[in-house]
Amino acid sequence: MVLQRRPQGTRTDVEYIANQENLEAFVRRARSSAVLAVDTEFLREKTYYANLCLLQLATDTEVAVVDPFAIEDLSVLVPLMEDPTIVKLFHAAGQDLEIIYRELGVLPSPVFDTQVAAALLGHTQQIGYGPLVHSLCGVSLKKSDSFTDWSRRPLSDSQLDYAADDVIYLPKMYRVMRERLEAKGRLGWLDNDFAALSDPANYVCDVASRFKRLKRVGQLSRRQLSAAREVASWRELTAQARDLPRKWVLTDEQVVESCRREARTIDELFMVRGMREKLCTRDARAVVAALVRGLDAPPEQWPELDKSLKSEPNVDAELDLMEALVRLRARENDIAMQTLASHGELARVARGYRTDVDVLKGWRRAIIGEELLDLLAGKLALSLGPDGLVVTRTGE
The missing domain is CATH 1.10.150.80 (HRDC domain)
Structure with a gap:
C-alpha cells in the first residue's frame, strides 16, 4: 500500500509494507542506494526487552514503513545493515541500535547519527529530531502521535505519517550536515563516535x-x-x-x-x-x-562505589577554571560544551587521570585537552577583559 500523502518539500514515495514479498522487493531496490535512514517505534512498559512495533526505512527516493507483526522474516534486512557502501542514518541511535541488534543479530555499519553530528555544528548536545528538521529543512513536524500505542492494529493514517516523518528528512539532513562538517574540517572527528555505536560490547548488559x-x-x-x-x-x-x-x-x-x-x-x-x-x-x-x-x-x-565527582571538594576551584576555559573554546568553535568536555570528564582530569579520558583524546585534545593540562600546570592564566575571558600564557 502506497500512502497518498507527500511530505512538504520532498518527492519521496511512502509505502506501508505488511508482507514478506514487498519487504524483499524494497531491500532489492535499497541495495543501490548510498544511504538508508532507519528508525523504530517500540513499547517496553510491560517487558524487559523492547517490543518492536514498527520499523521505518528510507532512501533518497522512497520510505518503507514496515510492520514487523506481519513480516515472517526480518533477517532479509541484514545485507542492507551490513553493506559497507550504504551509510545508515539515525537520530539518537542508541535505543534503535539496541532493538535492531536483538531482532537481527547484527549492528548496522557504517553509521551516521545526526544528533551526535549536530553538536559539532553549534546545536545543543541532545537536540531533538523535530528541532533539527526545522533548522536544516525548514519543516515543522506534527507531534500528535508522539505518545501512541504502536502495538495496536490497524495503524491510523496519522500514525503512519508520523512514522514516515521520522526518517524521510534524514537523507537530506545527512548531506547538509556532511557538507558543513567537511567545510569545517570536522567530518573525521566523528569516526570514533560512530564506530562505537556499532560495537556490540555497548549493548551487552553487565x-x-x-x-x-x-x-x-x-x-x-x-x-x-x-x-x-x-x-x-x-x-x-x-x-x-x-x-x-x-x-x-x-x-x-x-x-x-x-x-x-x-x-x-x-x-x-x-x-x-x-x-x-x-x-x-x-x-x-x-x-x-x-x-x-x-x-x-x-x-x-566487597565493591566500592565511584566517588561522586561533583562532591570532590579538593577540585572545586580547578573545575571552575576548567569549565570557564571549555565554555570559551566551545563558543569559539561552535561546539556544544558537553560534547567538548563533560563535567565528569573535567573532574577526572582535575583529579589526575590522564588515560581513558575522552577530552584528552583526538580532536578534543587538540581543541581543549592540551590547554586544560597547561592550565592545571600553571602555564595558563585566565582573566577578564572588556570582551570577556582572556587566556594568557605565563612565564612557565
Whole structure:
C-alpha cells in the first residue's frame, strides 16, 4: 500500500509494507542506494526487552514503513545493515541500535547519527529530531502521535505519517550536515563516535555492575554493597528470563532496604514493605541466598562505589577554571560544551587521570585537552577583559 500523502518539500514515495514479498522487493531496490535512514517505534512498559512495533526505512527516493507483526522474516534486512557502501542514518541511535541488534543479530555499519553530528555544528548536545528538521529543512513536524500505542492494529493514517516523518528528512539532513562538517574540517572527528555505536560490547548488559544504578545505593556500607551486587544481579537475570521490567521483579527501594537490613531469612526479608506480595517462596529463597552470599563474601571482594565527582571538594576551584576555559573554546568553535568536555570528564582530569579520558583524546585534545593540562600546570592564566575571558600564557 502506497500512502497518498507527500511530505512538504520532498518527492519521496511512502509505502506501508505488511508482507514478506514487498519487504524483499524494497531491500532489492535499497541495495543501490548510498544511504538508508532507519528508525523504530517500540513499547517496553510491560517487558524487559523492547517490543518492536514498527520499523521505518528510507532512501533518497522512497520510505518503507514496515510492520514487523506481519513480516515472517526480518533477517532479509541484514545485507542492507551490513553493506559497507550504504551509510545508515539515525537520530539518537542508541535505543534503535539496541532493538535492531536483538531482532537481527547484527549492528548496522557504517553509521551516521545526526544528533551526535549536530553538536559539532553549534546545536545543543541532545537536540531533538523535530528541532533539527526545522533548522536544516525548514519543516515543522506534527507531534500528535508522539505518545501512541504502536502495538495496536490497524495503524491510523496519522500514525503512519508520523512514522514516515521520522526518517524521510534524514537523507537530506545527512548531506547538509556532511557538507558543513567537511567545510569545517570536522567530518573525521566523528569516526570514533560512530564506530562505537556499532560495537556490540555497548549493548551487552553487565549484570554484575547493575547495583551501581540502584536508587539510594549510596546509603549502603561496602558489606551491604556486596549483597546489593548479588541481589541486583539476580533481579536482572530474572527480569531477562521472564521478559518483565526489573521493577516488577523487585523495586530499587526493596533491593536497597533488604541489603540495609542485612536480611538472612525469609522472615527478615518479608519485613521489607511489599516483599511478601512481590515474591513467591522460591524467589524469596533465591533472594535470601543472594543476600547471604554477598554479606558473607570476604572484605577484599566487597565493591566500592565511584566517588561522586561533583562532591570532590579538593577540585572545586580547578573545575571552575576548567569549565570557564571549555565554555570559551566551545563558543569559539561552535561546539556544544558537553560534547567538548563533560563535567565528569573535567573532574577526572582535575583529579589526575590522564588515560581513558575522552577530552584528552583526538580532536578534543587538540581543541581543549592540551590547554586544560597547561592550565592545571600553571602555564595558563585566565582573566577578564572588556570582551570577556582572556587566556594568557605565563612565564612557565
